[in-house]
Amino acid sequence: MLEVEPQLIDTYVRTGTLRIISRPLLQSGPSSLRAAHATACAGDQQQYFAMRSLVYTNIGMLYTADDIDVALSELTSQLSIDRAAFDTCMSSNKHEQQLYEGFARAKNDGVQSRPVFDINETRVIGGRSYADLVTIIESVQP
Amino acid sequence: MYKYIIWVCCCLGFLSACTPAAQSPSTALPTATTQREASPVIQTTTPIATLTPSRVPSDDTATVPSGPVDALASQTTEGYYQIGNADAPITMTDYSDFF
Numbered sequence: 001m002l003e004v005e006p007q008l009i010d011t012y013v014r015t016g017t018l019r020i021i022s023r024p025l026l027q028s029g030p031s032s033l034r035a036a037h038a039t040a041c042a043g044d045q046q047q048y049f050a051m052r053s054l055v056y057t058n059i060g061m062l063y064t065a066d067d068i069d070v071a072l073s074e075l076t077s078q079l080s081i082d083r084a085a086f087d088t089c090m091s092s093n094k095h096e097q098q099l100y101e102g103f104a105r106a107k108n109d110g111v112q113s114r115p116v117f118d119i120n121e122t123r124v125i126g127g128r129s130y131a132d133l134v135t136i137i138e139s140v141q142p
Numbered sequence: 143m144y145k146y147i148i149w150v151c152c153c154l155g156f157l158s159a160c161t162p163a164a165q166s167p168s169t170a171l172p173t174a175t176t177q178r179e180a181s182p183v184i185q186t187t188t189p190i191a192t193l194t195p196s197r198v199p200s201d202d203t204a205t206v207p208s209g210p211v212d213a214l215a216s217q218t219t220e221g222y223y224q225i226g227n228a229d230a231p232i233t234m235t236d237y238s239d240f241f
């Protein structure tokens with residue numbers, strides 16, 4: 001998604017045709033939870049999508065980090081963010097319950113793998129190229 | 143005669159120091175490095191990516207401005223983050239694990 005999202009945003013989101021909703025899954029256990037929680041904490045400071053991109057692009061580093069919370073906190077140095085507030089948010093686990101509930105809803109909605117995209121009523125399972133997504137988007141346009 | 147030899151040696155030394163062909167490969171390297179460092183490739187690439195224009199919209203389409211993606215972000219009533227207009231005709235829900 002990270003590869004095709006900028007094109008989708010420029011072509012469809014900025015023109016008012018498309019909105020993209022991000023629903024984080026927690027399929028990889030505690031590390032998934034901390035990564036999603038860090039993104040939510042960045043969202044408190046209007047940096048949700050910037051943090052999500054940082055997590056994706058640094059996934060290798062996060063995977064090998066001794067302390068994922070420290071690694072996530074260090075990533076925020078690349079954002080315009082109040083790091084102390086971010087760290088407080090992380091240690092408080094303030095978004096944890098909401099993330100668990102969102103993951104439960106995703107499972108109830110039949111999401112069993114990743115990634116999954118619902119484009120209006122059309123479900124797409126697995127990664128797709130930009131061209132494939134455009135074909136689907138154009139086909140569901142009202 | 144002795145003075146003449148000294149004078150010739152001085153001239154030869156001066157000429158060798160001033161002739162580019164006389165530079166050793168090791169002294170020529172910094173010139174090449176300087177040329178690479180002066181290349182504007184990286185500096186020109188970044189602004190182009192930042193200033194990529196959005197598609198020109200039709201008159202009856204609500205639009206959001208170009209700029210950082212989070213400037214387009216908001217939250218749904220369920221608390222999920224979204225990019226774009228809440229009343230856009232197409233909704234793409236991205237279920238992804240961040241790890």
